[in-house]
Amino acid sequence: MEEKSYYDRIFEGLDYADTEFCGREFESCTFLDCIFSDSNLSQNTFTDCRFQSCNMSTALFSNTSLRNVDFRACKLTGVDFGNCNAFLFSVTFEQCRLDYSVFFKNALRNSRFADCIIHEAGFIESDLSGAVFHDCDLLNSVFIRSNLRGADFRTANNYSIDPAGNRIENAQFSYPGVLGLLDAYDIVVEY
Template sequence: MEYENEEFEDETFKDSDLADESFRNTKFIECFFDNCRLSNVDLNNCRLQDVRFTDCKIVGLDFSKCNDFVLSIGFENCYLSYCIFSDMDLENTDFTGCQVQDCDFVNTGLKNANFEDSDLINSLFRNTNMSHASFRNARNYSIDPNNNFLKQTKFSVPEVLSLLSVYDIVIE
């Protein structure tokens, strides 16, 4: 199937292997990806409007190359690795129950984002606005409160203690 320069509306992609495909200049409007494999997909000028990913394996995607006009995405129970979300406005975006490994969130707007029940091992958060975001029951995150905006951000105990790791202190 050809994806480049196409438009898909209200489509469901289920159990699809989309590795190394090109979504360049493609529009996905109100689409759903269920149990798909998306590795090294070219997202240059791709438009993602009300697109949801569930139980997908997503590796090496640079979401910052997407067209930001009405960008709206969400992830549930996905494995995301080596993805770039830097310099994006991801307000109200869900990353629930996901493994978010080695992903970049630099200069990212994450206001009201939801990372509940996610594993954020080795993901980079720098100069992000995480106000009102939820990290309840999230784990393995490394967030420097000096380099991110955390107003009313929600965390769970004991993982919230990791916010103190940037300080040279001993917690007993």
């Protein structure tokens, strides 16, 4: 890929592992079975794009714009989304692996996380109001000073959220997952 701007293109089977792939614009593009692990994807703009079955583990997204980007069945382990460009940041994740990923000060209002494994991730000072965590495993993930108002955790599991350290008004929980709101208080609850 030598061009700088791409529109309505399909990229399949690309292997850009451990390479620099910066300063490009993609609009309405689809990436299928591509490898971007350990790549530098900084200063790219992705608008209305879809990543399907891609490995993007530990990729760098410094000042990268993700505008209405859909990730499906992707491996995004160790990605720091907090380094992305905040302007029009909008992402959805379905059947993705997001272990050790960081969302620092990201605007994730009404974002959808569906059927994802999100172990030991950090949601720090992020706006997750209205976000949906449908059938997500949030084992050892942390929520610190985040806005979780109206977020839906009813089908999520293994979450631990400190109600005193996050905004949780009108968030939705179900039993037994709701017990994860008590973890910060170091109490024992018997079933």
